[in-house]
Amino acid sequence: MIKLGAHQSIAGGYSEALKRINKIGGNCLQIFSSSPRVWNFAKMNEGEIKKFLILNSKLLIHPIYFHASYLVNLADESRIGHLSKMSLIAEMNIAPLLKIKGSIVHLGSYKEEKTNSKYDSLIENIKEILKKTPKESLFIIENAGNRKIGQTLEEIAQIIKELNDKRIRLCLDTCHLFSNCYRFSNDKELDLFLEKLDGLDLLDKLELWHVNDSRDSFNSGKDRHANIGQGTIGTNEFKTLLNHPKTKNYPFIIETPGFNDEGPDKKNLDILKSLILV
Numbered sequence: 001m002i003k004l005g006a007h008q009s010i011a012g013g014y015s016e017a018l019k020r021i022n023k024i025g026g027n028c029l030q031i032f033s034s035s036p037r038v039w040n041f042a043k044m045n046e047g048e049i050k051k052f053l054i055l056n057s058k059l060l061i062h063p064i065y066f067h068a069s070y071l072v073n074l075a076d077e078s079r080i081g082h083l084s085k086m087s088l089i090a091e092m093n094i095a096p097l098l099k100i101k102g103s104i105v106h107l108g109s110y111k112e113e114k115t116n117s118k119y120d121s122l123i124e125n126i127k128e129i130l131k132k133t134p135k136e137s138l139f140i141i142e143n144a145g146n147r148k149i150g151q152t153l154e155e156i157a158q159i160i161k162e163l164n165d166k167r168i169r170l171c172l173d174t175c176h177l178f179s180n181c182y183r184f185s186n187d188k189e190l191d192l193f194l195e196k197l198d199g200l201d202l203l204d205k206l207e208l209w210h211v212n213d214s215r216d217s218f219n220s221g222k223d224r225h226a227n228i229g230q231g232t233i234g235t236n237e238f239k240t241l242l243n244h245p246k247t248k249n250y251p252f253i254i255e256t257p258g259f260n261d262e263g264p265d266k267k268n269l270d271i272l273k274s275l276i277l278v
Contacts (some may be wrong), residue, residue, distance in 0.1 A: 002242065003028045003251040004272055006264035007067065014098065015052050022059050024266035028251045029064045030104065033091040036070045039083050041090040049097050056099070063251055065140065065208070066091050066103040073108030075122040075149060084108065085125045092133035102138025104171045107149040122149065123162055130165055140169040140207050145176040145223025152180065157200040169207035174241070178233050181219040185236040190244050208251040211238060211272065227256045228271045239275040
């Protein structure tokens with residue numbers, strides 16, 4: 001069975017997100033562990049954990065991932081870098097209690113310019129996060145757009161090679177790839193892309209895909225998401241991704257604005273389902 005899901009709100013508690021994804025027809029899920037726009041570290045009591053696990057034993061939503069806060073910048077050398085690290089340590093410690101696989105992370109930015117010092121801070125912060133979190137909790141790097149760390153596959157490969165840890169995985173976002181000169185509207189193009197991933201030792205690190213259309217043109221450098229079929233990517237790319245023998249078994253999670261501008265919705269998932277060849 002193909003794994004199709006969405007990012008869903010945790011308003012009312014984590015268990016409500018399970019109900020929301022089930023209602024819109026998804027079978028995998030992404031959530032924040034706390035508000036993504038303030039420094040509010042994840043915490044749960046035993047009752048909440050039990051409620052979540054019991055409900056999911058019935059709904060069977062799997063896999064589930066956290067998405068780290070939008071505030072995270074692991075290359076920052078001062079307060080923000082420290083808070084980013086502590087936020088992820090809290091989140092990744094909670095994940096196994098809920099049978100959540102780990103955290104999907106935008107690494108941040110070097111701001112005005114990349115320096116050796118900022119790069120060292122990035123690497124050391126991630127190493128400390130890994131040291132202080134359970135071994136089953138994954139640290140999943142997401143490719144970036146808009147001048148952030150991880151725009152190119154080569155940059156991600158360098159970071160992963162330096163970290164040298166099996167818990168480091170990769171999430172690829174179709175919108176961010178499109179904005180940075182990567183596209184695959186047919187099997188041949190996707191084969192070439194996968195060969196590139198393999199050549200950079202990234203293919204075996206790939207954990208999941210974020211499936212989002214783009215509001216902006218190819219190679220724009222921007223990373224604004226659009227609903228499936230309403231953006232500039234075109235449905236052929238999503239059809240290729242969902243049906244290719246080397247990609248169809250990964251989890252696919254949408255982060256689309258929604259056709260009513262209320263976030264990832266059933267209509268987006270239904271469009272993707274319609275692209276799956278029997």
